[in-house]
Amino acid sequence: MPPSSSESRAPGAAFLLTQLGTQAARRFAERIEPLGITPPHAGILRLVAMIPDCSQQKLATRLGILPSRMVVLIDEMAGQGLLDRRRSATDRRNYEIVLTDKGAETLANMQRAAAAHDTDFLTPLTPEEQQTLKSLCEKLAAHHGLAQGVHPGYKHL
Amino acid sequence: MPPSSSESRAPGAAFLLTQLGTQAARRFAERIEPLGITPPHAGILRLVAMIPDCSQQKLATRLGILPSRMVVLIDEMAGQGLLDRRRSATDRRNYEIVLTDKGAETLANMQRAAAAHDTDFLTPLTPEEQQTLKSLCEKLAAHHGLAQGVHPGYKHL
DNA sequence: TATTGTTATACTCTATAACTATA
DNA sequence: TATAGTTATAGAGTATAACAATA
Numbered sequence: 388m389p390p391s392s393s394e395s396r397a398p399g400a401a402f403l404l405t406q407l408g409t410q411a412a413r414r415f416a417e418r419i420e421p422l423g424i425t426p427p428h429a430g431i432l433r434l435v436a437m438i439p440d441c442s443q444q445k446l447a448t449r450l451g452i453l454p455s456r457m458v459v460l461i462d463e464m465a466g467q468g469l470l471d472r473r474r475s476a477t478d479r480r481n482y483e484i485v486l487t488d489k490g491a492e493t494l495a496n497m498q499r500a501a502a503a504h505d506t507d508f509l510t511p512l513t514p515e516e517q518q519t520l521k522s523l524c525e526k527l528a529a530h531h532g533l534a535q536g537v538h539p540g541y542k543h544l
Numbered sequence: 545m546p547p548s549s550s551e552s553r554a555p556g557a558a559f560l561l562t563q564l565g566t567q568a569a570r571r572f573a574e575r576i577e578p579l580g581i582t583p584p585h586a587g588i589l590r591l592v593a594m595i596p597d598c599s600q601q602k603l604a605t606r607l608g609i610l611p612s613r614m615v616v617l618i619d620e621m622a623g624q625g626l627l628d629r630r631r632s633a634t635d636r637r638n639y640e641i642v643l644t645d646k647g648a649e650t651l652a653n654m655q656r657a658a659a660a661h662d663t664d665f666l667t668p669l670t671p672e673e674q675q676t677l678k679s680l681c682e683k684l685a686a687h688h689g690l691a692q693g694v695h696p697g698y699k700h701l
Numbered sequence: 702t703a704t705t706g707t708t709a710t711a712c713t714c715t716a717t718a719a720c721t722a723t724a
Numbered sequence: 725t726a727t728a729g730t731t732a733t734a735g736a737g738t739a740t741a742a743c744a745a746t747a
Contacts, residue, residue, distance in 0.1 A: 399662035403681035408565015480728045505556035511687035523677045524560035530668035637705045
């Protein structure tokens with residue numbers, strides 16, 4: 388019988404993961420706010436760097452963002468000068484989204500922010516504990532089919 | 545120098561926590577959907593059981609939900625017969641929110657769903673790994689000031 | 702005057718459908 | 725006809741202000 392009072396129950400690990408994940412996402416959003424971008428922008432930046440000349444639809448599918456929403460996000464980022472829309476030469480229906488120099492710079496700043504965020508968030512744990520946590524999370528993520536480096540928070544389910 | 549390709553980076557533990565936390569929250573929402581309730585409803589149910597005769601404002605503050613939103617949520621739950629609004633005898637401005645029999649039954653079903661969710665979500669790990677993960681998450685949650693059993697996902701920051 | 706609950710309103714994000722231009 | 729991008733629109737959720745009843 389687990390220890391319990393009549394008034395509260397100790398939360399399980401899944402609930403703790405929900406709490407921590409929400410908190411981590413919130414802190415990351417605060418970290419990148421000074422860069423003028425939001426978490427969806429950050430996801431797009433990283434994916435555009437990974438997949439050069441990617442179409443908007445592919446980006447939308449990979450990130451779980453609706454195409455109609457992607458239009459707005461790309462508009463915002465193009466307006467900030469972070470990326471350019473170029474019509475594909477082979478199929479002029481779709482665009483090839485490319486990083487500008489400023490976009491690449493913002494990506495680098497975002498990755499530095501992510502690294503600092505990671506360090507700070509895990510600082511209560513010893514280096515050994517951090518490694519253990521990471522390994523266990525990787526094992527869980529693999530079994531749950533989570534894509535490498537793609538935030539599932541933009542999905543429509 | 546960490547292992548990396550030119551195309552991708554291994555995500556840090558904080559990012560993994562965000563992924564897993566989002567996924568866990570989504571699965572929990574799916575689990576309780578057959579009970580006719582959403583995650584905010586679940587949070588209210590648990591808090592109402594913990595704090596009898598609680599006012600709407602106290603519930604809103606504890607859960608990080610705006611008072612104006614709390615009105616709608618309590619309306620929905622009262623409409624389902626899960627709880628009742630009773631005017632306080634001592635201060636007739638505020639209500640005392642009380643669980644009905646059906647509300648208590650739904651709470652019990654929700655707690656069973658949470659336990660099953662926890663078991664399923666952690667099933668890729670061995671019992672020892674599960675205990676280790678839970679301990680590390682508890683340590684992190686304590687250092688980050690996360691309230692016992694209160695989902696931070698309803699907060700306005 | 703301050704507080705509880707409530708309503709009204711605006712803004713964002715999600716979701717669907719319809720439109721355009723290309724193929 | 726099918727697809728990429730876009731626009732329009734409706735529905736949640738978040739946030740702020742203002743209001744009525746009560747203290």
